[in-house]
Amino acid sequence: MNLFRLSITAFLMLSVSASAAFAETARVSTKEAVIRDDCRFLSPIKGRLNYGDELEISSREGDWLKVRSKNIKGCIHKNAVTEKQVELSGTSSKGSSASGDEVALAGKGFNPEVERSYRSKHPELDFRTVDSIEGYGVSDRTLESFISRGGLNLP
Amino acid sequence: MSSKLLAAASLLLFLCSNAHAGLFDSVTRNLGTITKAAKATEKAARPISEEEEYYVGRAVAARIVATYPLLKNPGLTEYVNSIGRTLSLHSEKPYTYGGYHFAILDSDEMNAFACPGGIIFITRGMLRAAENEEELAAVLAHEIAHINNRDGISSIKSSRWTEALTVIGSSAAKQYSSREVAQLVGIFEGSIDDIVKTLVVNGYSKSQEYAADKASIAIAQKAGYSSSALYDLLGRMAGRSTEGGITKTHPDTSDRIDNIKDLIKSRSADPSSLSRRTDRFRSAPTTR
Numbered sequence: 375m376n377l378f379r380l381s382i383t384a385f386l387m388l389s390v391s392a393s394a395a396f397a398e399t400a401r402v403s404t405k406e407a408v409i410r411d412d413c414r415f416l417s418p419i420k421g422r423l424n425y426g427d428e429l430e431i432s433s434r435e436g437d438w439l440k441v442r443s444k445n446i447k448g449c450i451h452k453n454a455v456t457e458k459q460v461e462l463s464g465t466s467s468k469g470s471s472a473s474g475d476e477v478a479l480a481g482k483g484f485n486p487e488v489e490r491s492y493r494s495k496h497p498e499l500d501f502r503t504v505d506s507i508e509g510y511g512v513s514d515r516t517l518e519s520f521i522s523r524g525g526l527n528l529p
Numbered sequence: 530m531s532s533k534l535l536a537a538a539s540l541l542l543f544l545c546s547n548a549h550a551g552l553f554d555s556v557t558r559n560l561g562t563i564t565k566a567a568k569a570t571e572k573a574a575r576p577i578s579e580e581e582e583y584y585v586g587r588a589v590a591a592r593i594v595a596t597y598p599l600l601k602n603p604g605l606t607e608y609v610n611s612i613g614r615t616l617s618l619h620s621e622k623p624y625t626y627g628g629y630h631f632a633i634l635d636s637d638e639m640n641a642f643a644c645p646g647g648i649i650f651i652t653r654g655m656l657r658a659a660e661n662e663e664e665l666a667a668v669l670a671h672e673i674a675h676i677n678n679r680d681g682i683s684s685i686k687s688s689r690w691t692e693a694l695t696v697i698g699s700s701a702a703k704q705y706s707s708r709e710v711a712q713l714v715g716i717f718e719g720s721i722d723d724i725v726k727t728l729v730v731n732g733y734s735k736s737q738e739y740a741a742d743k744a745s746i747a748i749a750q751k752a753g754y755s756s757s758a759l760y761d762l763l764g765r766m767a768g769r770s771t772e773g774g775i776t777k778t779h780p781d782t783s784d785r786i787d788n789i790k791d792l793i794k795s796r797s798a799d800p801s802s803l804s805r806r807t808d809r810f811r812s813a814p815t816t817r
Contacts, residue, residue, distance in 0.1 A: 403579060404626050415618050425580070425626075453624045482697050484581040484717050487705065491714045492588060492721075499591040503599055507590065507648055510630045512611050520611040524662070524809065525802025526753035529618035 398431040400439065400455040413438035413449035415529040416514045421446035429455060577682050577690060579646075583626040585682065586646030588721045589728070593642055593650055596729070597634035600653055604814035606633060612662065613649060613669045619751040620670075621677045621744075629676075631669065639766075639774040642728050643672040645681035654774065658766070662810040663758035663798070666749050671759070674744035680737045684727035685720040692716055732778030739780070739788045746792045754806075755798040760789055 402423045410417040413435040421444065423429075429441040429450065438449045493501055512520070521528055577585070600606075613631040617623055625647040632650050634640075639654040649672045651665075659665040675681065693716045696709050705713065727733060733741075742759060750756045766775075767782040779785065 404624050404628070405583070406628075407624070415623065451624060453622055483578065483693060484584045484713070484720075486584070487710060488713050488717050489584050489587065491710050492717055495714060495718075496591075499588075499595055501587070501591050503594050504587050504590045504648070507594075507599075507630050507632045508587075508627060510606060510610050510632060511628070512607065512614050516607075517611060517614055521615055524753075524806045525799055526615060526806075527619070527751065529615070529623070529752075 398457075400429045400431055400441070400457040402427045402429070402450075402454060403456040404454045407450060407454040409441065409443065409446050409448035409450055411448055413440065415451070416518050417449070419514070420448040423450075431457070574694070577685070579626040582679070582682055583646040585685075585717070585720055585724065586627070586644040586648055588717070589644040589681065589724050590648045590650075592721060592725045593634070593644065593728070597636045597638075597650070597652065600633040600635040602633065602814055605656075606631070608809075608813045609633060609651065609656075609665070609669070612666050613673070616666060616670045616748050616752050617647075617673050620673050620748050625676065629673070639776075640778075641668050641672050641775070643675040643681060644728075645676070645679070645724065647676055649673070649676070652774070659762065659810075660765075661758070662806040663749070663755040663803070664762040665810070666752070666754045667745055667759035667762060670745035670748040670752075670754075671741050673748060674741040675733070675737070677744065678737065678740060680733050680741070681724050681728070683737075684733070685723045689716050689719050689723070729778070732780075735780045735784075738785065742785055742789050743792060746789060750794075753798065753802070755803065757793045760786060760793050763789075 402425055405425050407423045407427075408419045409421045409423065411420050412418075423443060427443055429439070429443040431439050431441050432447075433440045435449070437452050439452055439455065441448065441450050489501075493499065518528070520526075609631045613629055617629040627646050627648075629647040629649065632648065633656065634650050634652045636652040637654040638652050639658050641649070641651045641655050643649050649669065651668060651672075655668060656665065659668065693713060696705075696712045696716070699709075732738070745759055746756050749758065763782050763786050767786065776782070
């Protein structure tokens with residue numbers, strides 16, 4: 375019976391040490407993303423991130439994740455990240471265990487290189503206009519005021 | 530039973546002990562190889578990513594602005610973007626890789642197009658057909674629903690993506706060879722053709738349109754707009770004899786009305802808010 379107890383204890387200790395080597399992380403899956411003060415749309419922006427930036431998830435609140443990245447703590451919507459467990463080295467948030475293959479495959483397929491070749495093949499297409507359309511946007515403050523003045527619901 | 534449990538626990542301890550670290554490493558390595566192989570298989574059959582959808586959408590947008598010129602009216606464009614952004618934040622997918630952007634096409638044709646990834650076009654003719662902000666919101670919400678549902682991407686022939694995956698999977702290097710780029714550009718070009726043909730000529734399937742109409746009502750209502758706006762707009766369109774535009778690429782208007790009539794709530798918007806929105810719609814920079 376003592377051996378049985380010893381085995382269970384050893385198993386539990388190994389489980390705990392294994393889980394300590396991992397932290398729940400995510401990566402930004404949109405071209406740009408923001409960390410907000412509160413877990414709601416239009417909450418003040420605390421920091422800006424780019425595609426692929428890594429985040430440590432501390433907790434969840436509905437569709438939002440409470441995260442830390444680049445020493446910024448706040449909230450990010452789950453729709454702007456891709457969640458995957460990444461092995462950490464020690465306590466650092468760096469040291470992703472993503473393999474060389476994964477890194478090489480990231481961004482493969484229809485990517486900027488393919489767009490560049492397509493553009494040179496079709497000089498008649500006006501990608502500068504598309505770039506300008508991508509610049510169309512509304513600031514958070516303008517949008518909040520628009521919603522409020524129109525008696526609409528805040529998201 | 531307890532002896533079996535004891536044996537299993539002992540075996541586990543045996544495997545995990547430092548004295549047998551070599552065996553443990555070997556098991557871990559094998560498990561790693563199996564996981565890696567499974568991941569590689571998963572990648573080989575992966576769908577088009579959001580990032581790839583974004584590049585496809587940019588090219589589709591470039592094709593559309595080559596046919597329909599852009600209306601350069603900053604005030605009206607900001608108004609349309611304010612409505613569109615509000616709606617997108619209430620949709621199932623509030624963020625896309627490149628974000629939502631709304632642009633107006635200088636055309637009398639009554640139409641709207643959702644490019645994969647988030648660029649949405651609405652024509653001057655469609656803006657004129659809307660009688661208030663609620664109806665304009667209903668049209669934009671319908672297009673947002675097409676993006677949420679990835680309808681544009683689903684119109685790419687599946688054989689094209691299968692071929693693309695063969696090229697992607699065959700290249701071990703980080704950079705493609707010129708031959709591989711040429712292959713991918715050919716597939717990319719074909720994919721753009723498929724989507725533009727669907728958007729401008731053939732239209733989506735009836736089921737995709739009906740789903741987008743239903744989602745449009747849900748999104749608009751969640752944002753605080755009237756649930757009857759799409760119904761009202763379609764009702765007026767059904768009475769008109771228009772050719773081309775959405776009448777060419779969408780199901781019969783009376784069928785679309787039948788599809789959504791049960792979703793209309795008798796009183797879904799606050800009258801004073803409704804009146805404020807109608808006022809700002811009327812004072813918005815004109816398209817005329």
